[in-house]
Amino acid sequence: MVKFFxxxxxxxxxxxxxxxxxDVRTRYRSGDQASAxxxxxxxxxxxxxxxxxxxxxxxxxxxxxxxxxWQSTMTRANSKQALFAFQGDVYTGLSANTLTEPQIDTAQQxxxxxxxxxxLLRPLDTIQPxxxxxxxxxxxxxxxxxxxxxxxxxxxxxxxxxxAAEADILINLASLEYGKAINRSLVTVPMVTPVFKDxxxxxxxxxxxxxxxxxxxxxxxxxxxxxxxLNDIKAFNYGGYQFSAADSDQQIWTFKxxxx
Numbered sequence: 001m002v003k004f005f006x007x008x009x010x011x012x013x014x015x016x017x018x019x020x021x022x023d024v025r026t027r028y029r030s031g032d033q034a035s036a037x038x039x040x041x042x043x044x045x046x047x048x049x050x051x052x053x054x055x056x057x058x059x060x061x062x063x064x065x066x067x068x069x070w071q072s073t074m075t076r077a078n079s080k081q082a083l084f085a086f087q088g089d090v091y092t093g094l095s096a097n098t099l100t101e102p103q104i105d106t107a108q109q110x111x112x113x114x115x116x117x118x119x120l121l122r123p124l125d126t127i128q129p130x131x132x133x134x135x136x137x138x139x140x141x142x143x144x145x146x147x148x149x150x151x152x153x154x155x156x157x158x159x160x161x162x163x164a165a166e167a168d169i170l171i172n173l174a175s176l177e178y179g180k181a182i183n184r185s186l187v188t189v190p191m192v193t194p195v196f197k198d199x200x201x202x203x204x205x206x207x208x209x210x211x212x213x214x215x216x217x218x219x220x221x222x223x224x225x226x227x228x229x230l231n232d233i234k235a236f237n238y239g240g241y242q243f244s245a246a247d248s249d250q251q252i253w254t255f256k257x258x259x260x
Contacts, residue, residue: 024124114154197255
């Protein structure tokens with residue numbers, strides 16, 4: 001029986017208002033790194049954050065306020081589990097709030113969220129509101145961007161999780177920006193990247209909104225399904241997508257959807 005493991009991206013849109021469907025909470029594992037990054041961000045002005053992250057002034061102010069309010073101690077009042085805090089297209093497709101308790105347990109064991117601030121999050125790791133995309137060119141002692149800051153740390157955590165889950169395959173459902181935080185040459189199991197294409201004007205193309213939603217739907221499929229072999233993953237058909245063997249190889253699995 002094949003044992004899957006999957007990674008996804010976080011989201012810029014956050015929900016810290018609604019209640020999570022579970023009380024189970026875990027502590028994120030890269031505390032020193034997160035605190036160091038917050039230390040760098042706290043030292044930047046609204047104008048500097050606006051320029052660094054290409055934000056409007058109100059959004060820049062909001063995030064400066066978030067950095068100054070951030071605490072290393074997570075409480076029920078100031079934090080929420082990552083899986084339920086992140087919103088956006090991927091999480092619309094995943095529809096995390098409707099997962100059953102066993103499905104949430106499986107996600108905690110077999111799904112990870114790559115984060116610019118927190119490193120490699122388990123779904124039930126608690127986070128506070130933040131914005132720090134992995135592609136941000138934030139200067140630290142380690143270099144001029146977050147890829148240099150994190151180095152191989154995220155990959156090392158991932159490998160430990162792959163071993164603990166006895167995973168046979170890593171399904172990379174993260175965006176290109178976040179997937180680059182993984183050093184593929186060091187990953188200890190085969191890694192595949194699903195690509196989702198929609199038909200438009202007679203051609204199949206990656207359409208960002210649909211592709212993001214499809215990544216979330218595939219996570220949902222993996223958590224709902226009984227995955228016994230690789231072909232069960234390729235049988236993903238949520239939203240009308242179908243695996244295209246002719247457009248796939250060992251590293252890239254292409255799923256196509258005809259125009260609706």
